[in-house]
Amino acid sequence: MKKKFLIMIVAGLLVGESCKKDSAFLDIPPKSVLPTELVFSDPALVLSVLGDLYNRVLDFSGLDNGWSSFTDFSEAFPSENGSYFFVQRTGWGFGEWSTWDYGYIRDLNLFLQRANAATKLTEDDKKRFIAEARFLRAQYYFEIVKRMGGVPLITEPMEYDYSGNVTQLQKPRAKESEIYDFVISEAEAIKNDLPTNIDVKSRATKAAALAMEARAALYAGSIAKYGANTPQVSLPGNEVGIPASMADAYYTKALAAAQQIINQQAGAYKLYQVLPDLSDNFAALFLDKSSVNQESIFIEDFKANGGKTHGFTTNNQPFSISDEGLDAGRLNPSLNLVQSFEKLDNTYAPIPTKDGSGDPIYYTNQLDIFAGRDARLAGTVLLPNGLFKGKRTEVYAGYLLGDGSIITSGDATQPKNVPGLGTTQVVGKDGVVSGQEFRTQTGFFIRKYLDPTVGSGRRGRGSDVAFIRYRYGEVLLNAAEAAFELNQPGIALGYINQVRARAGLTTPLAALTFDRIVHERRVELAFEGHTLFDMKRWRIAHLVWDSNKMSVADLVSNIGKATKHNTQPYGLWPYKYYNPSSPNNNKWVFREVLPGPVTGANSFSFGNYYSQIGNDILSANPLIVKQPNQ
Amino acid sequence: MKIKFQYLILMLALFAAYGCKKDNYDAPTLTLKGRLVYNGEAVNVEYNKVPFELYQPGFGKTGPINGTFAQDGTYSTLLFAGDYKFTIPANQGPFRWKELGPSKRDTLAVKVGANQTLDIDVIPYYMVRNATFTPASGKLTAKFNIEKVITDANAKNIETVFLYINKTQFVSNADNMNISSDPNVPEPAIVAGSSITDLNNVTIIDDLPSITPTQNYVFARVGIKIAGVEDMIFSPLVKVSL
Numbered sequence: 001m002k003k004k005f006l007i008m009i010v011a012g013l014l015v016g017e018s019c020k021k022d023s024a025f026l027d028i029p030p031k032s033v034l035p036t037e038l039v040f041s042d043p044a045l046v047l048s049v050l051g052d053l054y055n056r057v058l059d060f061s062g063l064d065n066g067w068s069s070f071t072d073f074s075e076a077f078p079s080e081n082g083s084y085f086f087v088q089r090t091g092w093g094f095g096e097w098s099t100w101d102y103g104y105i106r107d108l109n110l111f112l113q114r115a116n117a118a119t120k121l122t123e124d125d126k127k128r129f130i131a132e133a134r135f136l137r138a139q140y141y142f143e144i145v146k147r148m149g150g151v152p153l154i155t156e157p158m159e160y161d162y163s164g165n166v167t168q169l170q171k172p173r174a175k176e177s178e179i180y181d182f183v184i185s186e187a188e189a190i191k192n193d194l195p196t197n198i199d200v201k202s203r204a205t206k207a208a209a210l211a212m213e214a215r216a217a218l219y220a221g222s223i224a225k226y227g228a229n230t231p232q233v234s235l236p237g238n239e240v241g242i243p244a245s246m247a248d249a250y251y252t253k254a255l256a257a258a259q260q261i262i263n264q265q266a267g268a269y270k271l272y273q274v275l276p277d278l279s280d281n282f283a284a285l286f287l288d289k290s291s292v293n294q295e296s297i298f299i300e301d302f303k304a305n306g307g308k309t310h311g312f313t314t315n316n317q318p319f320s321i322s323d324e325g326l327d328a329g330r331l332n333p334s335l336n337l338v339q340s341f342e343k344l345d346n347t348y349a350p351i352p353t354k355d356g357s358g359d360p361i362y363y364t365n366q367l368d369i370f371a372g373r374d375a376r377l378a379g380t381v382l383l384p385n386g387l388f389k390g391k392r393t394e395v396y397a398g399y400l401l402g403d404g405s406i407i408t409s410g411d412a413t414q415p416k417n418v419p420g421l422g423t424t425q426v427v428g429k430d431g432v433v434s435g436q437e438f439r440t441q442t443g444f445f446i447r448k449y450l451d452p453t454v455g456s457g458r459r460g461r462g463s464d465v466a467f468i469r470y471r472y473g474e475v476l477l478n479a480a481e482a483a484f485e486l487n488q489p490g491i492a493l494g495y496i497n498q499v500r501a502r503a504g505l506t507t508p509l510a511a512l513t514f515d516r517i518v519h520e521r522r523v524e525l526a527f528e529g530h531t532l533f534d535m536k537r538w539r540i541a542h543l544v545w546d547s548n549k550m551s552v553a554d555l556v557s558n559i560g561k562a563t564k565h566n567t568q569p570y571g572l573w574p575y576k577y578y579n580p581s582s583p584n585n586n587k588w589v590f591r592e593v594l595p596g597p598v599t600g601a602n603s604f605s606f607g608n609y610y611s612q613i614g615n616d617i618l619s620a621n622p623l624i625v626k627q628p629n630q
Numbered sequence: 631m632k633i634k635f636q637y638l639i640l641m642l643a644l645f646a647a648y649g650c651k652k653d654n655y656d657a658p659t660l661t662l663k664g665r666l667v668y669n670g671e672a673v674n675v676e677y678n679k680v681p682f683e684l685y686q687p688g689f690g691k692t693g694p695i696n697g698t699f700a701q702d703g704t705y706s707t708l709l710f711a712g713d714y715k716f717t718i719p720a721n722q723g724p725f726r727w728k729e730l731g732p733s734k735r736d737t738l739a740v741k742v743g744a745n746q747t748l749d750i751d752v753i754p755y756y757m758v759r760n761a762t763f764t765p766a767s768g769k770l771t772a773k774f775n776i777e778k779v780i781t782d783a784n785a786k787n788i789e790t791v792f793l794y795i796n797k798t799q800f801v802s803n804a805d806n807m808n809i810s811s812d813p814n815v816p817e818p819a820i821v822a823g824s825s826i827t828d829l830n831n832v833t834i835i836d837d838l839p840s841i842t843p844t845q846n847y848v849f850a851r852v853g854i855k856i857a858g859v860e861d862m863i864f865s866p867l868v869k870v871s872l
Binding site: 231232234235236542547548605606615616618619620626628629630 | 691692693694719720721722731732733734803858860
């Protein structure tokens with residue numbers, strides 16, 4: 001009986017279970033993969049997809065691209081043994097700076113296709129997501145056109161049909177102007193779908209779209225105008241190069257887009273003017289992520305203890321104030337950049353190391369030599385004896401004695417005998433010793449982005465200072481440049497003088513020149529990833545990086561001239577003067593020195609204006625024409 | 631278990647026999663070399679600056695074999711036998727060669743079957759002739775003529791003429807090929823193209839920098855920077871005894 005009962009149960013179970021349909025048994029929804037329809041039904045899930053797309057935005061200099069992305073072009077010296085190639089090479093490969101990430105474009109196009117097809121999202125959410133993805137796509141096309149010129153303009157996800165024939169997937173390069181037009185028209189199309197909330201900074205806003213539009217139109221305008229100076233850098237199909245006749249239209253668009261931000265049509269943006277000390281104020285602009293900062297428009301944000309941090313502070317903090325022992329001091333701004341900050345009376349002058357008769361000038365305090373300059377100098381560069389985290393850097397290259405001899409050593413921990421002083425430390429803990437990595441070799445450290453938060457210099461914690469991609473200050477300069485090129489000097493001066501007044505240059509400029517605009521962008525936007533692209537669009541890169549080495553006489557002449565050549569990063573080394581019989585005893589003397597590792601000279605050839613398109617791409621798609629001069 | 635040695639020996643023998651089979655191609659052995667010439671005369675360029683490309687069509691993806699000309703205009707490359715197309719990328723070199731419009735150049739079919747020499751006939755914008763270098767009391771005087779070769783609509787002006795001096799036989803503006811570009815010594819002597827009145831009688835004088843360790847000779851040559859052309863054209867290299 002008991003046996004029968006068991007058999008019955010087993011049979012019953014078998015019959016019961018076997019009645020399940022095959023489809024219910026075999027088609028189990030995967031638990032580790034989210035199907036498209038599910039993702040595009042929930043705004044939180046869509047945002048996480050979008051978060052990945054935001055993460056893939058390409059920057060030239062970026063805090064998470066590594067410190068060395070800020071180094072090149074003689075604006076800074078790399079104080080790390082493995083990175084001296086920056087100052088030893090004599091030119092850039094044609095492939096340098098290239099990008100061809102059509103995988104990213106495809107992901108963006110797929111996102112757009114799916115978001116458009118989504119049915120369960122609210123209309124407002126959907127509009128914003130689509131506008132954001134279109135912003136990111138335009139942003140990437142802007143980045144690619146800056147580097148490669150015209151590229152195939154793909155706005156739909158392309159599918160291969162496995163027919164063995166790929167010709168329908170092969171698209172030729174669009175004209176360079178067409179890509180810029182695309183960026184501009186996309187920005188115009190989406191700007192009203194994006195929020196105007198000034199506190200949204202890490203996602204696209206109306207202001208971000210307009211700032212992108214203004215910059216893109218300005219780039220296109222200057223390529224059209226100044227491209228005439230380099231007729232070699234163009235292709236007959238205009239894949240590279242924009243006809244000069246289009247310049248004014250682009251400048252007009254740039255000015256109009258910038259003015260929408262300036263007139264607060266996208267939110268109450270304004271220059272950051274919070275702290276009384278103008279240099280501290282300028283440095284804080286890059287550190288302040290609170291709603292007080294009404295200048296930053298679109299940023300790449302980081303979060304300490306939240307999984308997204310960067311090592312910029314770890315890599316570049318002053319050696320003696322380092323949180324991480326030997327990890328410090330890599331990025332050393334050059335004297336070339338430092339001396340280009342004007343004096344407060346709007347004139348250019350080299351850093352005064354010698355008086356009129358050629359005798360050295362003695363300074364009581366190291367910082368005195370930089371007195372009376374543009375406040376952005378001390379806000380961008382950590383000067384010798386500068387303050388960071390409540391401590392002062394110790395930068396000197398040795399003792400200078402009364403007879404002109406110099407006593408120096410290989411490290412601060414190697415004392416030397418100074419006659420009259422006994423055995424003592426003869427170089428600063430932060431340098432300067434030629435060839436000694438992680439200390440400054442130019443006399444300067446970077447201050448922009450350097451995080452004063454406790455622990456920010458540790459490798460484990462990292463820093464969460466944000467990288468500002470678009471900010472109001474740049475919008476003003478873009479507007480000023482566009483107005484200048486459109487021959488509206490009154491408007492241009494109004495904008496540029498606002499930026500200058502914030503830096504303490506309160507005497508307004510009365511006249512504007514091309515050199516002034518180039519100069520203002522160099523000092524205001526130093527280390528923000530603009531140098532290369534500015535020099536390229538003005539078509540002066542081959543004049544500035546002309547492969548000729550620099551002498552000190554070269555260095556200190558023609559400051560403020562747009563085409564002044566800038567091929568080797570110089571340093572300014574302080575020496576302690578020791579001569580008890582002189583009234584100048586214990587004062588400071590400075591010398592312009594080329595750091596030992598600098599042996600090359602920057603050389604920019606015509607073939608560098610547009611990065612090489614790889615042979616794999618050229619052979620996969622015969623419709624793609626090669627870059628000029630390569 | 632008993633190891634059967636005869637099987638092991640058999641296996642080793644098989645390995646040895648089959649292991650000797652080659653599994654790779656031979657390296658290319660045929661030399662294609664030549665130089666840039668104008669009317670049989672060498673065209674001197676800057677070391678490693680003027681590139682050339684060789685394409686061998688018919689093998690799947692197309693991609694060039696790249697090379698550059700040496701400073702006396704020579705080139706040399708090792709190839710497999712086959713049909714190649716030789717070209718110099720557009721706008722490269724201080725000369726015109728098989729131009730097809732503003733940024734296109736034709737190719738030259740080359741059949742490589744044995745070692746061969748192929749000179750590339752180009753038309754330079756200028757040639758430097760009869761250059762003489764005379765050292766005297768710490769200065770080097772270069773005297774030369776400049777021949778303007780291209781005089782039609784494609785003619786270009788001289789931007790600058792340079793006198794380069796170096797310790798070694800690599801003499802140009804690049805890296806360490808020019809001792810007078812050392813920051814501590816005066817810039818290379820230059821003459822602006824606009825100030826040259828007589829192309830048949832050009833003189834440049836430069837200070838001879840002190841050389842450590844001392845040597846009683848230097849190498850010198852004259853380079854012409856042509857307006858709108860990136861690559862310079864040079865006079866033949868001369869060793870000057872001091």
